[in-house]
Amino acid sequence: MLAARKELQESLCCYTADTLIYIDTVREFCERNPKWMLGRETELEMMRDIKDRADNIDLSIGHVTQSKNKGKAFWEYMKSKVTSVTPDSKRAELEKELAGVLKDTLRGLEKLNCFLDALENLAVTSLHVLIDENQVLRLPEGISPEHVQVVITAARVICPLLLEFKRDASVFFLPKLQNVKGLAHQLDKYIKTTQKLCEKLEKNSFSDFCQEMNDESLVDLEVDLSEDDIQRMLHHINQLEEIRMNQSFHTWFLFHDKPCSGFIDMFSERQPRMLQFLKDLEENAVQLDRMNTGAASAFKVLKNQELIASAGKVSVQEVKALRNVPRVEADIPDIGQAAVKGPLALSKSARAGFIGLNALFLGMDIYFICKDSINLAKGSRSEVSQFIRARTALRRSEMDSWQKIHDFLCEGRLTSEENKAILETPFYPEKEMKKEKEKWKCFW
Incomplete structure (x- = not known):
């Protein structure tokens, strides 16, 4: 019994x-x-500055004819041509500058990850362990149980935003x-989401928390606890x-009350098409590398141009159905028209995957993969191949x-309800919980 008390004391501390x-x-x-x-x-x-300078490398005369400020555009065009640097x-x-x-970005995201991990762990922390007026747990001086509960509750409310960061930054960036x-x-989205997280958390004033705590002063198991209470x-x-x-x-848990089965079913259905789409793109890059220099058309024009335009429309419809961001919705309708003028040759499976990819990657950068892919035919063979491989x-x-x-x-949904029930279960014996039962109903 003494060993169990000691183990409980250490675990609770x-x-x-x-x-x-x-x-x-x-x-x-x-x-x-x-x-x-x-x-x-x-x-x-x-x-963004690097992107602008990259766009001004080796400009075509179209940069001048399509510009409103033709004087400035002509100067930029000449500047790109009259240089000894290739x-x-x-x-x-x-690219070296971008590296x-x-x-620096990855170092900053490492610091962010510590914050995100802590926030995620707080979201799945039991409110019942840190309740008021229990006779077992004594928090360090200056730390209020009510405030701890408020922060945990705030973490639960905002935790769905953490899904935005669920990618390997070292591979993506x-x-x-x-x-x-x-x-x-993507970095812009990280900045905005992080700001939103901090603003919501800062509404709950943070106190000073002491990290050096005396275990004996935190937990008092000398109260009237039975052996069954200790074991439970x-x-x-x-x-x-x-x-x-x-x-x-x-x-x-990050999905909150939204059924995760919708995501599971959608991903399972569309993953094969999307993977085939990427495979077809990579094969196109290989074919480009094998082409003779004297081959600009880089791709075969799709036989049915109406199909391209309709693909653009379907893309828009799917994205809107999934409530994509307004900025992307505003830009995508031009895709069907642009595709007719400079189509990217894709196999049937690639076209199907292209639409599925747009619909699933909502909020990521479907605008870029659509618009940039359509404009591939404007570049040189080498540029197109490099772009496809990178993208x-x-x-x-x-x-x-x-x-x-x-x-x-x-995996998680198999035991999710059981784990949620554990979080909701009162921690202290019934006699310690009578005053708290009504208080914590509102948090669930």
Whole structure:
């Protein structure tokens, strides 16, 4: 019995200490968020500047004829032509510059990940362990149980936003000049979502949390607890600790009350088409590399131009049905028209995958993959091949991220209701919980 009491004391101390450390991590990041934001916004502007300079390499005369300010456009056109540096050398230099920017970005995202992990762990923390007026747990001086509960509840409310960050940043943010627009777009989304998270959390004023705590002063098991109470509490706290380490349940929990089966079914249905689409793109890149230099058309024109226009319309309809961001909706309707003028030759499976890809990657950068793919035929054979390879690598990294979410959800939903019930179950003996029952009903 003494061994069980000691084990319970250690487990409860550890669970509580970790909770306070998570809160302190969240509080510290929110306090430093303005500085973090400034760093990322600077990197975002540098990416956009790199993209602008890359666009001005080896300009065509169309840059002049299509520009409203023809004087300025003509000067930019001449400047791109009258130089001793080759276009490939300029691109290599810009890609090197991009690598330096992304190195700083990844360091910043590492700091962000500590904040996100702490927030996610708080979201799956039991409110019942840290209740008021229990005779077992004593928090360090200056730390209010009510405030801890408020922060945990806030984490639960905003945790669905964490799904935005469920990708491997080190794989996604690779220095490929062809992807810089997509990288900038994703970093911009990270900045805005992070700001939203901090704003919602800062509405709950953070207190100073002490990380150095005396275990003996935290837990008092000298109260009237039976052997059954001790064993039940020990089993419960071990279950709560396992929940914190269960990534499958975490992923399921981030979906909140929205049925994850919709995502699972959609991904399972469309994944083969999307993978085939990427495979076809890569094969096109290989064929381009094998072409003779004297072959510009880089692709065979699709036989039915109406099919291209209709594909653009279907893409718009699917995206709108999935409530995609307004900016993308505003830009995509031009795709059908543009495709007729400069189509990218794709196989039937690639065209089907193209539509499915757009619909699934809502909010990622479907605008870029659509518009840039259509404009491929304007570039040289080498440029088109490099673009396809870079873009398909980016898409595959996204597919891997969606696959992990899919797998976690499939695993997590098997025990999700059981784990949620564990979080909702009162921790302390019934006599300690009478005053708290009504109080915590509102949180669920």
